[in-house]
Amino acid sequence: RVEGKLSNESFVSKAPAAVVNAERAKLEKYKANWAILSIDGISTSCGITTRHAEEAMVDRTMIANASRTLIAADHTKIERAGFARVRDDFTGITVVTDSSNTDDLAAAGMAVINV
Numbered sequence: 001r002v003e004g005k006l007s008n009e010s011f012v013s014k015a016p017a018a019v020v021n022a023e024r025a026k027l028e029k030y031k032a033n034w035a036i037l038s039i040d041g042i043s044t045s046c047g048i049t050t051r052h053a054e055e056a057m058v059d060r061t062m063i064a065n066a067s068r069t070l071i072a073a074d075h076t077k078i079e080r081a082g083f084a085r086v087r088d089d090f091t092g093i094t095v096v097t098d099s100s101n102t103d104d105l106a107a108a109g110m111a112v113i114n115v
Helices: 008-014 017-027 053-064 103-107
Strands: 032-038 041-043 047-050 066-072 084-087 093-097 111-114
Touching (some): 017 053, 032 053, 047 053, 053 066, 103 111
Parallel strands (some): 093 111
8 A cells, every 4th residue: 555545445435434434335326247356255154254344334335236247256365254244145146266165155155166
C-alpha cells in the first residue's frame, strides 16, 4: 500500500455508518446479471466470509441483486473463514477455484468449477 493513497479497504473500514448506509441504498437500486466476488473464506461450517463487516454488507447486497453469483477463490480460501459472514446458503453460487478440496462445498449445494 502506498502512503497517502486511498484504498478501498481503508474507505470501507473507516467510513462513517451514514456513508456506508448511503452507499448500500445506491447499490440496492442496481440489477446485475452477475455478481463476481473475491472473498476471504468459504467453508461448510462458516459459509462465505470476508474480513470486514462493511464489505460483507456490500457482497450480500450484490448477491441479492444479481441473477447469478460467481466467486473467484484460490485454494487458500477454501475451508477457511474470515471475520464477517456474507452468506450461509450456497444455493445459486458458483465458485471457480484451483483447490481440489471442494467435495463438501459441492455436497452443500455450491456449483464448483475447478481450474
